[in-house]
Amino acid sequence: MSETFRKFLRTLPDFPADLPAFDPGSAPQDPALLFKQWLDEALDAGEQQPHAFSLATVDAASGGGPQPSSRMLILKNIDDDGWHFATSRTSRKGRELTAEPRAAMNFYWPRLGRQVRLAGTVTGLSVEASSLDWHERPRADGTDNPNWQLYALQPREIEFWQAAADGRHVRHRVGPDGTPLE
Ligand SMILES: Cc1cc2nc3c(=O)[nH]c(=O)nc-3n(C[C@H](O)[C@H](O)[C@H](O)COP(=O)(O)O)c2cc1C
Numbered sequence: 001m002s003e004t005f006r007k008f009l010r011t012l013p014d015f016p017a018d019l020p021a022f023d024p025g026s027a028p029q030d031p032a033l034l035f036k037q038w039l040d041e042a043l044d045a046g047e048q049q050p051h052a053f054s055l056a057t058v059d060a061a062s063g064g065g066p067q068p069s070s071r072m073l074i075l076k077n078i079d080d081d082g083w084h085f086a087t088s089r090t091s092r093k094g095r096e097l098t099a100e101p102r103a104a105m106n107f108y109w110p111r112l113g114r115q116v117r118l119a120g121t122v123t124g125l126s127v128e129a130s131s132l133d134w135h136e137r138p139r140a141d142g143t144d145n146p147n148w149q150l151y152a153l154q155p156r157e158i159e160f161w162q163a164a165a166d167g168r169h170v171r172h173r174v175g176p177d178g179t180p181l182e
Pocket residue numbers: 049052069070071072073074075085086087088091092093094
C-alpha cells in the first residue's frame with residue numbers, strides 16, 4: 001500500500017508550465033504592496049480563495065517542548081497593526097495565542113506557483129473592531145459573540161517565493177520595511 005501510494009504521489013501534477021517571472025529588484029519595496037499585487041494576480045488567475053492562509057501557532061511548552069498546530073483562516077486586513085485575522089478566543093488557536101502570542105502565516109497560490117510566508121508577534125485588536133468583523137461575516141445572523149477576537153500579526157520577516165519551470169525558484173525575504181534579509 002505505502003509503495004503504491006508513494007508511486008501514485010509521484011504521478012500528481014507539478015507546478016503549471018506557464019509560471020510568471022518574478023524580479024524582486026523591480027517589485028514594490030513595501031511588502032504589503034507587493035502582497036496586494038500578488039493577491040490581485042492570484043484572483044485574476046482564478047484562485048478561489050486567494051485570501052485564505054494557513055496559521056501556525058504553538059502551545060505552551062510542556063515536557064517535550066512546544067507543539068505546533070496549523071489551520072486555514074481568512075485574511076481580514078493589513079494596516080499599521082499588522083495582518084488581521086479573526087477567530088474565537090476560546091478556540092485552540094485562541095488559547096495558544098493567549099499563552100504564546102507568536103505565529104506564522106502561509107499563503108499559497110498554486111496556479112501561479114507562489115507562496116508568501118510571514119512570522120511575527122500577534123496582538124488582539126479592540127472589542128469594537130472584533131465586533132465589526134463578527135457582524136460583517138457572510139452568514140452573520142445579528143447575534144453577538146463576545147469570544148470573537150480580531151488579531152493582528154506584526155511580521156518580523158516576510159518571504160515571497162516564486163516557482164520557476166527550470167527549478168530556479170526565486171526567494172525574496174524581507175523585513176517589515178522591505179529591507180532584504182539573509
Ligand atoms: C479556507 C478556510 C478558511 C477558514 N477561515 C476561518 C476564519 O477566518 N476564522 C476561523 O476561526 N476559522 C476559519 N476556518 C476554520 C479553521 O481552519 C479551523 O478549523 C477552526 O478555526 C478551528 O481551529 P483550532 O481548533 O485550531 O482553533 C477556515 C477554514 C478553511 C478551510
